[in-house]
Amino acid sequence: MSIRRKKRLKAIVPTASFADIAFLLNIFFMVTSNFIKEGHIELKQPGSPEIEALKESQISVALDKEGELWLQGRPCPVGVLEEGVKVLIAELGDKTVMLKIDREVRQEKYGPVFLALSRAGAELALVGQKEKE
């Protein structure tokens, strides 16, 4: 007795458009990505129940737990902070400065930073963590 074998259809997955989709996704990520400039700076942000979401600004100042000051992710002495921020404000046309300070840093370190930024005419966006009331 002869057994008739059914003809099986070969399943083919069309992969020609995979590269196009992948490149479109790439372009999306490239356009929307914002690279972290300050990943190397160690600081613990203070928390408060009264804070809300902020729009990320292009100018960023950070003061780490050792009291070291960083402007745009690069070390910056407090003496030149005012001038540096003034230049960035003029270049970028944005007065908002994201200010990240470690919660344990003392006033003798952050006081001059606030004064320098105030003198530079910056609008401060104090960065912290939202805490429950």
Place this chain on the structure above:
Amino acid sequence: MLLSKTRAFFEPDVTSFADIAFLLIFFFILTTTFILPAGSKLDIPAASADPEKAEDKQLTVTLAGEDIHYGPEGEKVTLEELRRSLFGRNFRAKPPDKRIVIVNAKPDVPYELYFDVVMAIHHADGVLALLEEEEKAKK
């Protein structure tokens, strides 16, 4: 009669394009942050306040160590009491020059406390003002 030469059809090998593209995607997925920063935007008036007008006529919060001093006599208050007192001032109904609150922090004040006080002032619609070092020395 001309005989047309059979040209070899040139087709670039694109099979690895998708792999490269997906590798790039993984890179972007891993390095992208979707977390928006949280905080508060403050407009601090010019730092050089007139010492004549300063602390005597305007509200002052003095911070020393972990303590908050507030009021005409500079009584020690808790953060919650300060919040309530600032809300009671109804800054929203006042012109900007009457909303100014000076924060005078001593050198040993941790940023965590300063941040809490600044947020309380901001939340109550007050305007934060800073004291210059020379003015501080006079006080």
